[in-house]
Amino acid sequence: MAATRTITIDPVTRIEGHAKITLHLDESGRVADARFHVTQFRGFEKFCEGRPFAEMPSLMARICGICPVSHLIASAKACDALLAVRIPPAAEKLRRMIGMAQVVQSHALSLFHLSSPDLLLGMDADPAKSNLFGVLEADPQLARDGIALRKFGQQIIERLGGKRIHPAWVVPGGVSNPLSREDRDAMLAAIPEALAIAQHSLAWLKSVAETFADEIDSFGSFPSLFMSIVKPNGELTFYDGKVRFVDEAGNTIADGLEAQDYAEFLGEKAESWSYLKSAYYKPLGFPGGIYRVGPLARLNVVQGCGTPLADEELRIFRAARGRTPLSSFHYHQARLIEALFCIERIEQLLRDPEILSTHVRAEAKPNAFEGVGIAEAPRGTLLHHYKIDEQGLVRWANLIIATGQNNLAMNKSVLQVAQRHVRGEKITHGMLNRVEAVIRAYDPCLSCSTHAAGQMALRIQLISPQGEILDEAVQA
Amino acid sequence: MTQTGDIKTLKLDGRDVSARADETILQIARQNGIFIPTMCELEGLSSPGACRLCLVEVKGSSKLMPACLTHAEEGMEVTTGSERLVNYRRMIVELFFTERNHVCSVCVSNGNCELQSLAQKVGLTHVHFPYRFPGEQVDASHGRFIADHNRCILCTRCVRVCDEIEGAHTWDVMGRGIQSHVVTDLHEPWGASASCTGCGKCVQVCPTGALFEKGRSVAEMHKRRQFLPYLTLMREGRE
Numbered sequence: 001m002a003a004t005r006t007i008t009i010d011p012v013t014r015i016e017g018h019a020k021i022t023l024h025l026d027e028s029g030r031v032a033d034a035r036f037h038v039t040q041f042r043g044f045e046k047f048c049e050g051r052p053f054a055e056m057p058s059l060m061a062r063i064c065g066i067c068p069v070s071h072l073i074a075s076a077k078a079c080d081a082l083l084a085v086r087i088p089p090a091a092e093k094l095r096r097m098i099g100m101a102q103v104v105q106s107h108a109l110s111l112f113h114l115s116s117p118d119l120l121l122g123m124d125a126d127p128a129k130s131n132l133f134g135v136l137e138a139d140p141q142l143a144r145d146g147i148a149l150r151k152f153g154q155q156i157i158e159r160l161g162g163k164r165i166h167p168a169w170v171v172p173g174g175v176s177n178p179l180s181r182e183d184r185d186a187m188l189a190a191i192p193e194a195l196a197i198a199q200h201s202l203a204w205l206k207s208v209a210e211t212f213a214d215e216i217d218s219f220g221s222f223p224s225l226f227m228s229i230v231k232p233n234g235e236l237t238f239y240d241g242k243v244r245f246v247d248e249a250g251n252t253i254a255d256g257l258e259a260q261d262y263a264e265f266l267g268e269k270a271e272s273w274s275y276l277k278s279a280y281y282k283p284l285g286f287p288g289g290i291y292r293v294g295p296l297a298r299l300n301v302v303q304g305c306g307t308p309l310a311d312e313e314l315r316i317f318r319a320a321r322g323r324t325p326l327s328s329f330h331y332h333q334a335r336l337i338e339a340l341f342c343i344e345r346i347e348q349l350l351r352d353p354e355i356l357s358t359h360v361r362a363e364a365k366p367n368a369f370e371g372v373g374i375a376e377a378p379r380g381t382l383l384h385h386y387k388i389d390e391q392g393l394v395r396w397a398n399l400i401i402a403t404g405q406n407n408l409a410m411n412k413s414v415l416q417v418a419q420r421h422v423r424g425e426k427i428t429h430g431m432l433n434r435v436e437a438v439i440r441a442y443d444p445c446l447s448c449s450t451h452a453a454g455q456m457a458l459r460i461q462l463i464s465p466q467g468e469i470l471d472e473a474v475q476a
Numbered sequence: 477m478t479q480t481g482d483i484k485t486l487k488l489d490g491r492d493v494s495a496r497a498d499e500t501i502l503q504i505a506r507q508n509g510i511f512i513p514t515m516c517e518l519e520g521l522s523s524p525g526a527c528r529l530c531l532v533e534v535k536g537s538s539k540l541m542p543a544c545l546t547h548a549e550e551g552m553e554v555t556t557g558s559e560r561l562v563n564y565r566r567m568i569v570e571l572f573f574t575e576r577n578h579v580c581s582v583c584v585s586n587g588n589c590e591l592q593s594l595a596q597k598v599g600l601t602h603v604h605f606p607y608r609f610p611g612e613q614v615d616a617s618h619g620r621f622i623a624d625h626n627r628c629i630l631c632t633r634c635v636r637v638c639d640e641i642e643g644a645h646t647w648d649v650m651g652r653g654i655q656s657h658v659v660t661d662l663h664e665p666w667g668a669s670a671s672c673t674g675c676g677k678c679v680q681v682c683p684t685g686a687l688f689e690k691g692r693s694v695a696e697m698h699k700r701r702q703f704l705p706y707l708t709l710m711r712e713g714r715e
Contacts, residue, residue, distance in 0.1 A: 052622055052690070054690075054693045055584065057693060058581075058693060168696070171696070176693070176696060391616035391667075392616055393614060393616050
């Protein structure tokens with residue numbers, strides 16, 4: 001059997017959207033290449049054409065049921081740019097708060113609901129148990145904590161926006177309703193429990209990470225750039241700031257980049273084998289301009305978080321893993337540090353008297369024909385770019401989604417994990433699950449990134465050089 | 477004082493009710509707490525009997541009668557909610573949804589839409605007919621308002637309020653059958669209309685998100701219609 005082969009994992013499980021992975025084997029049976037294929041297509045950029053721009057935030061939020069708030073925010077910011085207004089301070093604070101509530105719930109979903117089975121039960125665990133119910137059996141408190149942390153975020157979204165999924169509350173010019181004192185007080189009352197959960201979850205994750213010491217080095221561990229928006233003082237932000245790139249040593253290689261100039265520094269390349277485009281840092285070209293976004297990238301980019309508990313955890317993280325941890329395994333820890341930061345910031349915002357201001361919306365007609373909105377979504381930097389006509393109807397839209405920006409890194413990570421763990425013609429569950437687990441570390445949202453529908457599932461195929469499918473595994 | 481001869485006694489869903497001869501079955505039903513769904517009808521405007529949602533059964537007639545246009549008659553026996561009527565009504569609402577592009581979740585009128593709440597009231601859980609998905613125009617040429625023909629159900633409330641209350645008759649209907657569209661002036665962009673006074677009554681009476689105020693985001697278009705019976709009363713008072 002001196003022939004090259006391909007293994008296909010189709011569908012990929014415990015991720016958000018539809019994907020498959022193909023592993024191409026060389027003649028000696030070693031993995032020569034790996035591809036992460038996103039197999040869904042949606043077309044939001046096209047069918048929004050002709051719609052009134054004010055509908056865009058809620059229309060675009062329908063891209064995703066997990067991070068609709070990020071799309072609301074990026075879209076509303078693009079619309080603010082069309083109106084050419086500065087939104088009232090209270091509106092900005094309220095938008096920040098709902099954005100961070102979503103980061104908490106989404107990070108909890110990723111870590112506890114999707115990845116904790118791998119971390120708690122091991123990569124070789126019985127697939128029938130590798131889910132939240134398996135976690136609930138093995139460590140009920142951990143599962144309950146995950147659910148409670150997600151609930152914390154979701155309930156803030158509900159109190160602010162009226163409902164947990166797809167609130168229409170973030171609008172061009174601000175938000176549609178102010179925060180009531182009762183809701184403020186109820187949210188404040190939930191802070192201590194959320195803080196405690198984030199802290200002891202971090203302690204658990206740090207201890208469990210030690211058992212993966214062997215895997216961490218081949219779990220998407222390679223030099224790349226990291227990108228996120230940062231505050232002017234270099235602190236972590238999810239709402240506004242300018243774009244910064246750092247290299248694998250944490251050196252800033254580009255800073256102060258404006259969202260509206262994204263086309264100058266971000267390139268996107270479409271491949272025939274995936275609906276997900278690959279983004280790259282333009283000055284370094286494709287694929288040399290590989291960069292990562294999301295929790296790990298943000299923590300690698302920033303000087304500090306800006307809140308006491310998160311800053312202390314960041315210090316511990318860097319002391320243990322270096323200034324810029326390179327293994328994508330560390331996305332998990334970064335996610336919890338960010339959740340902790342968000343809870344602390346939400347508390348600060350809730351204690352700000354201005355948060356109850358009733359002036360929460362700037363009214364204007366469109367004053368610009370083009371607008372770009374940027375925000376940090378749970379999975380990374382999100383950009384919405386619209387062009388409208390003189391009547392205010394959308395004529396063109398472009399979205400750059402976090403998952404697309406991690407596409408090159410996810411492909412490289414799959415290759416690295418596969419090269420380390422996949423041997424021969426048969427796919428074992430542990431092999432397959434490790435390949436999937438590295439994808440989960442990025443918490444990709446394929447529904448967003450292809451701007452898709454249905455359940456997430458993963459397929460792996462093993463393909464010979466002649467294109468023959470040697471083995472196939474499906475996890476649903 | 478109403479003369480005794482003008483009072484009719486009839487049966488409505490088996491109940492004996494009395495009404496004036498100039499009252500419609502719809503009015504009598506409402507006075508007696510009986511719900512008959514409507515869409516084109518709006519208090520303060522004339523009724524064209526176009527939407528056919530208020531059809532009722534009248535004993536002795538093989539035809540179904542629109543409650544909004546049928547007047548009380550002595551000894552009439554009317555059924556307002558038979559299984560046949562309920563099925564027809566649901567079918568009509570389904571056809572509303574298939575004819576144009578109604579996507580509640582991303583509509584300015586989500587949560588405040590008569591079509592949406594009617595669908596809930598008639599128990600519409602899914603649509604049996606194929607959707608047409610027409611590519612309708614969005615006319616945003618007006619300075620303050622937008623007409624999104626994707627959401628128009630051709631109830632013609634806009635046409636009637638503009639003609640009967642505002643007196644401008646900017647709106648009218650063009651084409652026939654499935655090709656029908658409401659148009660401004662002689663099918664010109666709304667913003668170019670010479671007759672439109674910009675009063676916005678059409679927007680307020682529109683039951684869906686077809687006519688709405690510019691700048692409104694999803695679920696933000698709340699319509700006010702309380703003014704209509706009052707305006708009608710004032711106009712009648714001057715005549």
